[in-house]
Amino acid sequence: MMRGKEQIFLLVAIVVAVALSFASGAFNRYYLGIAVDVGINIILAVSLNLINGHTGQFSLGHAGFMAVGGYTAAKLTLLYGALLPPAAQPFLFAAALLAGGLVAALAGLLVGVPSLRLRGDYLAIVTLGFGEIIRVIFQTSDFFGAATGLTGITKMTTFGWAWALAAVTVYVVACLVNSTYGRGFIAVHDDEIAASAMGINTVRYKVTAFVVGAFFAGIAGGLYAHHKLVLKPDGFDFVRSIEIVVMVILGGMGRTAGVICAAVILTILPELLRGVAEYRMIIYALLIIGLMLTRPQGLFTFGKKGGA
Amino acid sequence: MDWFLQQLINGLALGAIYALIALGYTMVYGVLRFINFAHSDVLMLGAFSAFYLTPIIVPMLGAQTVWTALAVILLSAAICAVIGMTIEFLAYRPLRKRPRLTVLITAIGVSLFLEFTGQHEKVFGAATKPFPTLLPKRDLIFGALHISSNDLVVLALTAVLLVAMWFIVQRTKIGMAMRAVSYNEQAAALMGVNVNAVISFTFGLGSALAAVAGIFYAMRAPGIEPLMGVQPGLRAFIAAVLGGIGNLPGAALGGIVLGLLETFFGGMPGLSNYRDGIAFALLILILLFRPAGLLGKLQMEKV
Numbered sequence: 001m002m003r004g005k006e007q008i009f010l011l012v013a014i015v016v017a018v019a020l021s022f023a024s025g026a027f028n029r030y031y032l033g034i035a036v037d038v039g040i041n042i043i044l045a046v047s048l049n050l051i052n053g054h055t056g057q058f059s060l061g062h063a064g065f066m067a068v069g070g071y072t073a074a075k076l077t078l079l080y081g082a083l084l085p086p087a088a089q090p091f092l093f094a095a096a097l098l099a100g101g102l103v104a105a106l107a108g109l110l111v112g113v114p115s116l117r118l119r120g121d122y123l124a125i126v127t128l129g130f131g132e133i134i135r136v137i138f139q140t141s142d143f144f145g146a147a148t149g150l151t152g153i154t155k156m157t158t159f160g161w162a163w164a165l166a167a168v169t170v171y172v173v174a175c176l177v178n179s180t181y182g183r184g185f186i187a188v189h190d191d192e193i194a195a196s197a198m199g200i201n202t203v204r205y206k207v208t209a210f211v212v213g214a215f216f217a218g219i220a221g222g223l224y225a226h227h228k229l230v231l232k233p234d235g236f237d238f239v240r241s242i243e244i245v246v247m248v249i250l251g252g253m254g255r256t257a258g259v260i261c262a263a264v265i266l267t268i269l270p271e272l273l274r275g276v277a278e279y280r281m282i283i284y285a286l287l288i289i290g291l292m293l294t295r296p297q298g299l300f301t302f303g304k305k306g307g308a
Numbered sequence: 309m310d311w312f313l314q315q316l317i318n319g320l321a322l323g324a325i326y327a328l329i330a331l332g333y334t335m336v337y338g339v340l341r342f343i344n345f346a347h348s349d350v351l352m353l354g355a356f357s358a359f360y361l362t363p364i365i366v367p368m369l370g371a372q373t374v375w376t377a378l379a380v381i382l383l384s385a386a387i388c389a390v391i392g393m394t395i396e397f398l399a400y401r402p403l404r405k406r407p408r409l410t411v412l413i414t415a416i417g418v419s420l421f422l423e424f425t426g427q428h429e430k431v432f433g434a435a436t437k438p439f440p441t442l443l444p445k446r447d448l449i450f451g452a453l454h455i456s457s458n459d460l461v462v463l464a465l466t467a468v469l470l471v472a473m474w475f476i477v478q479r480t481k482i483g484m485a486m487r488a489v490s491y492n493e494q495a496a497a498l499m500g501v502n503v504n505a506v507i508s509f510t511f512g513l514g515s516a517l518a519a520v521a522g523i524f525y526a527m528r529a530p531g532i533e534p535l536m537g538v539q540p541g542l543r544a545f546i547a548a549v550l551g552g553i554g555n556l557p558g559a560a561l562g563g564i565v566l567g568l569l570e571t572f573f574g575g576m577p578g579l580s581n582y583r584d585g586i587a588f589a590l591l592i593l594i595l596l597f598r599p600a601g602l603l604g605k606l607q608m609e610k611v
Contacts, residue, residue, distance in 0.1 A: 058409070114592060114595070114596055117595075117596065117599050118595060118599050121337075121342075121343055121549070121553065122549065122553075122595060122599060122600075124343075125545070125546065125549050125591070125595075126591070126592050126595055128542075129546070129588030129589075129591050129592055130588070130592070132542075132584065132585065132588050133585045133588050133589055133592075136582060136584045136585035136588075137585065140582060140585075238542070242416055242420075245413070245416075246413065246416070249409070249410075249413050253409075278428060278429070279428075281420065281424035281427075282421060282424045282425055282428065284420070284424075285417050285418075285420035285421035285424055285425075286417075286421060287417075288413065288414070288416065288417030288420065289399055289414055289417035289418060289421065292403065292410050292411075292413050292414040292417060293399070293402055293403065293414070296403070296406050296407070296410040
């Protein structure tokens with residue numbers, strides 16, 4: 001029953017995204033750029049929501065996965081972009097995004113394994129450490145441009161790519177969590193001990209959450225790289241991870257619709273505050289504190305939690 | 309051998325600073341069970357307090373002596389203690405009964421607020437400022453060994469502070485109350501412990517230590533800026549987890565271990581670029597084998 005509705009949603013969303021993308025010449029470039037940012041942030045927030053919200057494993061390393069995906073994809077298009085005819089470019093981009101996602105998923109597997117032994121703050125610090133290690137590796141590796149990063153990346157991310165992939169992310173995460181299999185994520189989140197006593201393989205669920213979450217973060221990284229055209233290791237630091245965490249928490253942990261709203265608002269908000277540029281990050285910080293004091297359950301949480 | 313001793317002294321001095329910061333993290337964790345992300349920015353505020361106080365204090369006391377340095381350090385510590393208690397009162401106390409994650413995000417918010425406010429041109433400004441000389445620095449030379457007199461002062465003062473901390477926590481009434489709240493907040497409240505006052509005191513104490521650490525850190529760094537607390541704060545946080553968060557001797561040990569490792573790896577040719585990564589890699593390795601940290605006790609989860 002749910003499945004049919006979700007498939008229709010996915011189709012409609014992708015068609016709308018691609019159709020709008022063809023008409024994108026009609027829109028202001030600046031707004032279009034922000035719209036792409038919003039799409040990328042939706043992917044990041046929804047994928048982190050699978051780890052932090054649905055499965056309850058507090059991860060602070062999402063920017064690390066994003067960096068892995070972004071660097072992998074960008075390096076691939078930089079290496080092979082010139083060799084291929086223009087007609088093949090979209091396929092190359094798709095392959096690069098997929099490769100970025102897969103390498104990030106592998107990184108997710110590496111982080112997921114320690115998560116079996118650690119919980120709470122310890123897990124948070126290990127994921128944070130992982131993100132920092134990734135950044136240091138990119139910062140020191142000449143192959144990835146060291147501290148200057150990668151430049152000269154071709155613009156390939158369009159509105160259609162970003163939003164279609166955002167729709168796919170929302171679809172996959174929703175299907176995963178709402179399936180019979182996916183109830184396990186919520187069980188691990190609600191009470192790990194009880195879940196394992198009921199015969200749920202908590203280890204497998206935790207690792208799956210990390211791998212799937214990292215995969216989509218990697219794709220978002222690839223989109224980001226081909227949108228901003230420059231990749232710098234500094235752009236993937238701890239603060240970036242925090243931004244994504246804030247989206248998930250403001251949206252309400254484990255509530256996909258709320259998380260999407262929060263991703264949209266938190267991407268647009270800094271742009272709206274451009275008029276008061278020097279105060280905008282101060283306002284952003286105060287907003288986080290204020291919201292936590294008044295609506296800690298998330299901005300868009302009304303009533304009881306019901307599925308994704 | 310000389311190289312080894314040289315790195316040992318440098319590492320110990322750096323580790324002592326990490327230890328002082330880590331104590332603040334671990335104490336707050338002990339009573340409130342959350343990671344106070346704003347701690348690293350209190351450290352920055354400590355360094356800036358000293359920056360603004362030094363030109364005022366030195367003329368007041370005449371010449372620049374050990375006493376002016378001490379006065380600046382003590383006043384900065386007092387200022388930061390008040391700031392720490394204020395942060396706790398305004399941002400964390402209303403959230404006392406809420407999930408810890410909520411408090412964690414609030415702490416991140418407070419941290420961002422302090423950093424961005426500090427970067428505003430009407431406050432500190434984003435540019436790096438040279439830190440005033442608090443103590444005239446001398447290089448003591450023993451054979452091939454160059455030891456900065458500042459490093460020795462840092463080591464000595466840290467040792468004094470660590471002993472003082474041990475005394476406060478283990479031998480005074482307020483220390484006993486801190487341990488009681490850390491053990492079981494509700495039971496402590498029922499026994500007549502003023503929990504709010506104890507938590508406030510803990511924040512004050514931790515922030516004062518952070519201020520001292522911030523000044524020491526600034527003395528070794530090329531200058532001070534509003535984001536200066538982020539890196540040492542992160543390291544100290546690792547140190548606290550490494551030693552077993554909530555455990556005071558663990559935090560001191562973790563700080564020293566981290567400082568030594570960083571200096572030794574940083575000093576090795578070819579590895580210096582990876583210095584930042586090595587601290588974290590090591591942390592992950594240690595946590596894999598001792599998930600509760602070096603001195604932490606693994607708590608069994610009960611159903």
